[in-house]
Amino acid sequence: MTRARSTLLSPLRSRWLSPVLFLLAWELASRTGLIPAHTLAAPSTVLVTMLQMIRSGELPANLLVSFWRVALGLGIGVSLGVVLGILARLSRRGDALIDPLMQIKRTIPVVALAPLFIVWFGIGETPKVALIAFATLFPVYLNLYNGIRGVDRRLVDAARSFGLDQRQLIVHVILPGALPSLLVGLRYALTISIVMLVIAEQINASAGLGFLVNNARDFMRTDIIVVCLMVYALLGLAADTLIRTVEDRALAWRPKLVEA
Amino acid sequence: MSVAYFPGIAQPAPVVRLRGFSRRFGPNLILDDLDLDIAAGEFVALLGHSGSGKTTLLRTLAGLDRADGQAVTIPSARAVVFQDARLLPWKRVWKNVALGLPGRTARARAEAALAEVGLSHRLDAWPLTLSGGEAQRTALARALVREPQLMLLDEPFAALDALTRLRMHELVLNLWRAHRPSVLIVTHDVDEAIALADRVVVLDKGRILFEERIVAERGSRTASVRDLRRRLLGALGVATQSGSYADTVAGGQPLAEAAE
Ligand SMILES: Nc1ncnc2c1ncn2[C@@H]1O[C@H](COP(=O)(O)OP(=O)(O)O)[C@@H](O)[C@H]1O
Numbered sequence: 304m305t306r307a308r309s310t311l312l313s314p315l316r317s318r319w320l321s322p323v324l325f326l327l328a329w330e331l332a333s334r335t336g337l338i339p340a341h342t343l344a345a346p347s348t349v350l351v352t353m354l355q356m357i358r359s360g361e362l363p364a365n366l367l368v369s370f371w372r373v374a375l376g377l378g379i380g381v382s383l384g385v386v387l388g389i390l391a392r393l394s395r396r397g398d399a400l401i402d403p404l405m406q407i408k409r410t411i412p413v414v415a416l417a418p419l420f421i422v423w424f425g426i427g428e429t430p431k432v433a434l435i436a437f438a439t440l441f442p443v444y445l446n447l448y449n450g451i452r453g454v455d456r457r458l459v460d461a462a463r464s465f466g467l468d469q470r471q472l473i474v475h476v477i478l479p480g481a482l483p484s485l486l487v488g489l490r491y492a493l494t495i496s497i498v499m500l501v502i503a504e505q506i507n508a509s510a511g512l513g514f515l516v517n518n519a520r521d522f523m524r525t526d527i528i529v530v531c532l533m534v535y536a537l538l539g540l541a542a543d544t545l546i547r548t549v550e551d552r553a554l555a556w557r558p559k560l561v562e563a
Numbered sequence: 564m565s566v567a568y569f570p571g572i573a574q575p576a577p578v579v580r581l582r583g584f585s586r587r588f589g590p591n592l593i594l595d596d597l598d599l600d601i602a603a604g605e606f607v608a609l610l611g612h613s614g615s616g617k618t619t620l621l622r623t624l625a626g627l628d629r630a631d632g633q634a635v636t637i638p639s640a641r642a643v644v645f646q647d648a649r650l651l652p653w654k655r656v657w658k659n660v661a662l663g664l665p666g667r668t669a670r671a672r673a674e675a676a677l678a679e680v681g682l683s684h685r686l687d688a689w690p691l692t693l694s695g696g697e698a699q700r701t702a703l704a705r706a707l708v709r710e711p712q713l714m715l716l717d718e719p720f721a722a723l724d725a726l727t728r729l730r731m732h733e734l735v736l737n738l739w740r741a742h743r744p745s746v747l748i749v750t751h752d753v754d755e756a757i758a759l760a761d762r763v764v765v766l767d768k769g770r771i772l773f774e775e776r777i778v779a780e781r782g783s784r785t786a787s788v789r790d791l792r793r794r795l796l797g798a799l800g801v802a803t804q805s806g807s808y809a810d811t812v813a814g815g816q817p818l819a820e821a822a823e
């Protein structure tokens with residue numbers, strides 16, 4: 304029994320060990336003055352700052368602003384990616400029209416478009432949302448496009464033999480069949496959306512996480528910068544959990560390789 | 564080669580009617596000037612070597628391939644059962660059966676059809692968890708629920724073990740007796756054809772090489788069709804000497820009788 308317990312816990316314990324040691328070392332280095340506060344704040348200071356920022360409402364308010372930018376940008380980008388992917392895959396003319404443009408678009412780093420977006424859309428919310436939308440469109444499009452190609456022709460044939468029309472085919476056969484690939488694209492899109500959020504908010508913002516970071520930089524408040532880094536990390540984690548949950552639900556039909 | 568079933572007796576218009584039907588893939592003529600009629604409620608077995616064009620003919624009758632303006636009459640209510648059950652793995656069993664059915668009664672109808680094939684206990688199962696026999700019974704239910712005038716079965720039992728296959732024969736005959744669709748079953752199993760069909764057609768290189776109506780009752784076929792079996796095997800290029808294994812299998816009881 305003790306043996307079972309130790310084998311259960313030991314890998315767990317060893318995985319926590321290095322981060323905890325790292326934090327301790329960091330804290331120690333800060334306390335002894337090895338790392339000055341304007342280089343990097345101590346973990347304890349970061350924690351205190353975070354609690355203050357939460358209590359004052361500064362962190363939640365700005366987080367909400369950033370969250371909406373991501374949500375809106377993702378919503379637009381993912382919807383466009385899905386629609387374009389379907390159009391390109393399901394009609395030859397659509398393919399000829401859409402796919403070359405998407406391939407050209409792929410060669411241009413979206414970040415490089417930021418100046419152009421600012422010229423077009425000013426410095427409000429629009430260029431930020433547009434940047435995120437534009438960047439997340441492609442992984443969704445590409446993965447869906449490939450996913451639809453991978454849908455079993457024989458299933459499509461069978462469904463057609465039962466008189467399903469084009470719309471029903473898309474809803475019941477093609478999209479579900481391409482869903483595993485689409486989810487891969489969605490995972491990329493979520494990661495990219497957070498990267499683009501950071502970039503868009505660094506360029507110019509009067510609210511949001513990036514605004515906090517910019518301000519903190521001007522006042523050399525490394526504690527606030529670290530708090531924001533942690534929030535970015537949490538956003539990424541939340542996005543990952545979301546996708547995992549969706550995957551577990553949507554792909555429940557797949558036999559599990561490893562039964563729990 | 565035009566076919567009259569009961570010369571002298573006025574027949575209702577056949578459900579399926581092909582006249583001089585040809586189909587080519589590139590330079591290859593796959594179906595060559597084919598005539599075929601199937602009467603309402605008739606059970607036809609189509610035999611032929613692999614590559615003789617059986618599936619191509621079935622796809623034409625299923626309306627899956629365009630007939631290119633040739634003289635093809637097929638009923639509007641058709642249903643296909645493929646060798647691989649072709650269930651949508653992301654839909655539960657009853658939803659596969661209800662696929663494309665209009666209206667609120669879809670679920671009830673699907674459940675009734677599944678009950679008929681003895682799968683009431685598997686309504687909510689995922690298709691990938693079904694056995695081969697269960698998957699084919701689901702496919703039968705999915706065909707049946709559409710109340711087809713024409714049921715097309717493309718080697719539906721080829722992948723099943725011998726015992727399951729015999730049970731499926733019985734099930735198919737019972738369903739046919741209860742609903743009386745016209746049936747075309749593609750098979751490469753002479754005994755299956757004899758056990759099930761009113762009429763056996765042998766396809767060879769895109770032409771009908773041999774065709775015979777079986778008058779004996781299904782229950783008492785094993786002995787009386789011995790000669791037909793020899794001729795069918797002959798048409799398929801398998802010479803049988805009297806008393807050889809291939810000859811005696813039909814003469815003895817086991818397979819075909821157990822199916823009745
Ligand atoms: N879509 C297709 N394109 C080209 N050739 C085909 C196609 N479908 C079938 N064929 C050819 O037609 C012939 C008959 O095929 P098929 O009808 O599937 O035979 P069977 O079902 O009797 O085994 C084969 O030689 C096959 O290669």
Ligand SMILES: [Mg+2]
Pocket residue numbers: 617618619717
């Ligand atoms: Mg075939």
